[in-house]
Amino acid sequence: MISLPAQMPLLQVGPYEVVHYEKEWIQEAIMRAAEEAGHEKWWFAEDIAKGMILYLQKRFRRNTITLQELFDKIAKTLTTIGFSDVAEKLKPTPPPMRISLFEIAREAGSGYELVFFELLGKRLHDIKNLGVEIIQCSELKHCVKHLKAVQDWSRDCDILQSEIVDFVHQKTETIPAVEPFSLVVH
Numbered sequence: 096m097i098s099l100p101a102q103m104p105l106l107q108v109g110p111y112e113v114v115h116y117e118k119e120w121i122q123e124a125i126m127r128a129a130e131e132a133g134h135e136k137w138w139f140a141e142d143i144a145k146g147m148i149l150y151l152q153k154r155f156r157r158n159t160i161t162l163q164e165l166f167d168k169i170a171k172t173l174t175t176i177g178f179s180d181v182a183e184k185l186k187p188t189p190p191p192m193r194i195s196l197f198e199i200a201r202e203a204g205s206g207y208e209l210v211f212f213e214l215l216g217k218r219l220h221d222i223k224n225l226g227v228e229i230i231q232c233s234e235l236k237h238c239v240k241h242l243k244a245v246q247d248w249s250r251d252c253d254i255l256q257s258e259i260v261d262f263v264h265q266k267t268e269t270i271p272a273v274e275p276f277s278l279v280v281h
Contacts, residue, residue, distance in 0.1 A: 102152045107161040108189045109225045116190040118144045125169065128184040137181075143172060162187045191229035192222055196238035196259065205244040208255070212262060219266045232263055
């Protein structure tokens with residue numbers, strides 16, 4: 096048996112599996128649906144999100160759940176307790192997703208910056224097209240050191256780091272967003 100964080104199943108979002116997702120993300124999706132249905136500051140959202148997390152931890156028997164399955168279960172819960180108007184407005188929005196820049200650099204290989212930028216561009220495009228509202232790019236310094244094949248930081252590392260940050264911002268601006276979008280690079 097696979098040991099999953101907090102006993103939660105992996106969330107399948109397109110071809111990606113999300114290991115870490117939180118109650119707040121589910122609660123936010125429910126709150127948006129409630130507001131669209133005309134329920135301002137709907138206090139049930141927190142309780143429903145908590146209940147869904149407990150269900151996934153204690154009663155859900157599989158190791159993975161798709162985004163659509165999860166939102167179908169939330170909608171069914173909303174309908175069961177008499178809020179079908181909220182269930183109808185619920186949209187299966189993926190949680191924030193993290194891209195490890197270091198993992199992409201390892202995939203590209205030391206010294207293969209052009210391959211790295213190609214892989215990163217494709218990954219950003221794929222994830223943003225899934226409807227992800229927040230993308231977090233992590234391990235930037237490790238990525239740069241790997242691509243430069245160095246142990247110690249240098250001026251060349253500063254230059255490459257700036258190029259990566261600029262590339263990420265430029266690529267995410269040119270990919271049309273369906274929803275409001277946020278990008279974090281660290």
